[in-house]
Amino acid sequence: LLQAVNTVTRHKNQWHGDNTDITGYLASLPVYDSLNQRRCTVLGAGGAARAVVAGLIQQQAETITLVGRQPERTQALHDLAHHWAIQLR
Numbered sequence: 001l002l003q004a005v006n007t008v009t010r011h012k013n014q015w016h017g018d019n020t021d022i023t024g025y026l027a028s029l030p031v032y033d034s035l036n037q038r039r040c041t042v043l044g045a046g047g048a049a050r051a052v053v054a055g056l057i058q059q060q061a062e063t064i065t066l067v068g069r070q071p072e073r074t075q076a077l078h079d080l081a082h083h084w085a086i087q088l089r
Contacts, residue, residue, distance in 0.1 A: 001054055001084060004047065021051030026059065035059040042066050045073040053081045057088055 005017035025048075029035075040061045042049050045068035056064050064081065068074030 001087075002050055004050075019051070021048065022055040022058065025052050026055045035061040037062050039063045040065070044068055045070065045077040049077060050080070053077060054084055057081060057085050 002019050002021065004019050007018045007020050009016050009018070035056060038061055040056050040063070042052050042056070042064060045066060049066075053064060053066070066074050066078055066081075068077070
């Protein structure tokens with residue numbers, strides 16, 4: 001989903017890449033059944049923000065507001081989030 005790898009493991013004779021950013025972010029939140037009916041704001045539009053937005057979409061946040069200093073990056077993350085929302089829901 002994120003098209004980024006931060007953890008590589010070897011299984012038998014093959015390497016496998018994963019990204020733990022979404023899991024790590026969600027683990028930092030207070031325990032909720034889901035984020036359904038919650039409004040969320042993400043500050044920034046870099047790599048960590050991508051993971052946060054993907055996690056919020058997976059947890060079915062009601063709305064996600066993106067705030068960034070670079071309009072092009074913020075718009076690009078908005079467009080990507082829209083694509084993910086269609087894939088994940």
